[in-house]
Each structure stands twice: as structure tokens, then as C-alpha cells.
Amino acid sequence: MSALLAERALAKVNLTLRVLGRREDGYHEIESLVVFARVADRLTLRPGAELALRVHGPKAAHTGPLADNLVLKAARALASQVSGLTLGAFVLAKQLPSGAGLGGGSADAGAALRLLACANAIALDDPRVLDAARSTGADVPVCLDPHSRLMRGIGDILSEPIDVPQLPALLVHPGIPVATKLVFEALGLRPGESRAPANVATPALGSRTTLFQFLGAVGNDLEAAAKSVEPVVARVHAAIGDLPGCRLARMSGSGSACFGLFDSVPAAQAAARRLSQSHPDWWVRATTLG
Numbered sequence: 001m002s003a004l005l006a007e008r009a010l011a012k013v014n015l016t017l018r019v020l021g022r023r024e025d026g027y028h029e030i031e032s033l034v035v036f037a038r039v040a041d042r043l044t045l046r047p048g049a050e051l052a053l054r055v056h057g058p059k060a061a062h063t064g065p066l067a068d069n070l071v072l073k074a075a076r077a078l079a080s081q082v083s084g085l086t087l088g089a090f091v092l093a094k095q096l097p098s099g100a101g102l103g104g105g106s107a108d109a110g111a112a113l114r115l116l117a118c119a120n121a122i123a124l125d126d127p128r129v130l131d132a133a134r135s136t137g138a139d140v141p142v143c144l145d146p147h148s149r150l151m152r153g154i155g156d157i158l159s160e161p162i163d164v165p166q167l168p169a170l171l172v173h174p175g176i177p178v179a180t181k182l183v184f185e186a187l188g189l190r191p192g193e194s195r196a197p198a199n200v201a202t203p204a205l206g207s208r209t210t211l212f213q214f215l216g217a218v219g220n221d222l223e224a225a226a227k228s229v230e231p232v233v234a235r236v237h238a239a240i241g242d243l244p245g246c247r248l249a250r251m252s253g254s255g256s257a258c259f260g261l262f263d264s265v266p267a268a269q270a271a272a273r274r275l276s277q278s279h280p281d282w283w284v285r286a287t288t289l290g
Contacts (some may be wrong), residue, residue: 002047002088005118007111009041010146011096011171012103012139013289014253016214019187019221021194027154028184033202033218035164036146037171037287041096041108043071045115047088051075057094062177063105064098070109074136078116081128086120097283099177101253103139110143139253148290150202163206166290168268170260171252172240172275173283174232178256186225195221215248215261226255233258239279243271259289 013035020029041057053072055063063069071090079085090112096104113133117124124145133140138155147161189195205211227234233255240260241249245267249260262268265288272286 004044004046005115006042006044007114009043009096009104009107009111009143011037011039011287012107012143012146012253013037013169013171013259014101014220015250015289016218017220017222017253018218019189019195022189022191023154024192026191028187028189029153030151030155032151033148033164033205033214034142034151035148035167035289037102037169037285037289039095039171039285039287041104041111042093043108043111043115044091045088045112045119047086047119049087050089051079051087052089053092054090055092055094057092059094059097059104060092062098063092063094070105070136070140071112074109074112074132074140075116077132077135078113078129081132082120082122085116087116088119090115097173097175097177097257099179100173100257101178101180101251101255102171102173102257103143103253106137106139106143107146109133109136109140110146113140113144163204164211164290165206165208166288167208167211168262168265169287169289170240170243170246170262170268170271170275171257171283171285171287172236172259173257174236174279175281175283176230176232176256178226178230178233178254180254182229183222183226183254186229187222188225212247212261215250220251222254223251226251230256232256236282239275240271243274245271261289
């Protein structure tokens with residue numbers, strides 16, 4: 001039997017998200033500082049001739065139809081680029097919530113491409129792998145090689161990995177997904193419309209002081225739109241901000257998950273316990289971002 005290969009699909013967190021405009025083709029131009037959490041789905045691949053996927057775990061029921069899963073979409077995209085690609089049977093242990101702005105499906109797709117690249121002895125920076133990532137979804141390129149980066153364009157322009165300090169954090173999802181399409185519609189930009197970007201240069205972010213100064217100057221332009229689409233986002237955001245020791249509370253991506261930053265892991269863990277007690281129906285995880 002072929003050896004079983006495994007990858008963790010780390011949750012993506014947008015520390016910042018600026019919407020710079022909407023192109024004539026309808027896509028939005030963004031700039032985002034992306035980091036990754038130490039909470040993840042787990043994806044395995046047993047290489048073989050036939051492509052298959054099985055999903056299990058606490059969030060499996062919310063992943064939608066199997067045929068639409070981004071793991072399969074990514075595998076088929078790479079197979080269209082690489083003649084004779086060895087595929088195989090994937091098993092996804094789903095821990096991350098869907099429709100949360102944490103890139104769960106995109107992270108799974110990135111992990112699938114890493115597994116297939118390994119099984120076929122293809123370099124991760126091979127143009128065929130990169131093309132498959134781009135064609136699978138806007139957040140898949142940044143999740144392909146999960147390191148802290150600046151993401152620009154429509155998600156297709158990535159900086160080299162950047163140095164950011166490890167950030168103790170709390171991730172919270174209220175169990176209600178928000179469709180990205182609806183949030184961008186609520187933002188209300190017309191095709192061809194530009195927004196004046198905030199005049200904030202991106203400094204070196206290796207120190208906590210510099211990083212927090214930058215985060216104080218640059219927020220998430222989709223927050224107000226997401227709160228108008230789904231008011232529970234505002235409740236989650238406020239609940240995190242009220243927790244003792246929270247340095248910054250913000251929405252990730254297009255929502256509906258929010259995060260809080262803390263000075264220490266014990267502070268984040270204490271906040272998680274407190275919030276879980278007051279909101280037992282919310283998905284709450286203490287973690288580290290970086």
C-alpha cells in the first residue's frame with residue numbers, strides 16, 4: 001500500500017484588510033496582512049489512481065456538498081496542469097468552521113496541493129502548482145505555503161514571508177456563516193470604482209510595538225459591511241473587546257469570525273474559558289498567531 005501523507009491546514013487570519021477598489025471585471029483589489037493560527041484541519045492522502053475524499057470531524061456537517069469541496073477542486077485543477085498526476089484518497093478531519101473568514105476551505109485546498117506536490121515530487125513553487133492554487137480560490141495561494149505575508153491584488157500577489165512576532169490570540173466564531181459575496185455587495189463599490197487608500201506605509205513588523213502601531217492605523221474595511229449583513233458579528237466583536245487583557249479585537253477576512261490579541265498565552269486561555277462559559281454555543285479557541 002502507498003504510504004499515508006499528512007498535512008495540517010492552518011487557519012488563516014487577516015490582521016488587516018484594506019479594500020482599494022473594484023475592477024471592471026467585478027473583482028475587488030485588496031491589501032491584507034495575513035498570518036496563520038496554530039489551530040487547523042488535518043488532511044491525509046493515500047496516493048493512488050482514483051481521486052476520492054471523505055470528511056469527518058466536528059465541523060464536517062457544515063462543509064457543504066462533497067462535490068464542491070475545495071480539496072477536490074484543487075486536485076482536479078492540478079491534474080489539468082500535470083499529465084499523469086498521481087491522485088489518491090483524501091481524508092479531511094474538519095475542525096475549522098466554514099464561512100468564518102478563517103480560510104478553512106482554502107487552507108484545506110492548500111494542504112491538498114502540498115500533499116499532491118509531495119506525492120508527485122513536484123516543487124511547491126512550480127508554476128503549475130501556483131496556477132492550480134489561483135484557479136481554485138482567491139485565498140488558496142496564500143494558504144499554499146502558510147507563512148505571514150502581505151497579500152495584494154485579488155489575493156494573487158504575495159510578498160515574501162515577513163517576520164512578525166508570535167501573538168497570543170483568541171479566535172471566535174458564532175456558528176453563523178457569512179457569505180463573502182454578500183459582504184462585498186454591502187460594501188457597495190461599483191465596477192471601476194477606487195477607494196482612496198489610507199496613507200500608511202507597511203513598516204518592518206518584527207517588534208510587537210511596531211506591529212500594534214501598524215494595526216492601530218490599518219483596520220478591516222469589511223467590518224462595517226459584515227456587521228450590516230449579520231449583526232451577530234458586532235456582538236462577537238464587542239464580547240472579545242470586553243475581555244480582560246484584550247489588546248485589540250477585530251474581524252478576520254469577510255467574517256463572521258473575530259479575533260482578539262493578548263499579551264500572553266495564559267491571558268488568551270483565561271479569556272477563552274470566560275467567553276466559553278458565557279457563550280457556550282460559540283466556537284472559541286485560544287491560540288498563537290504568527
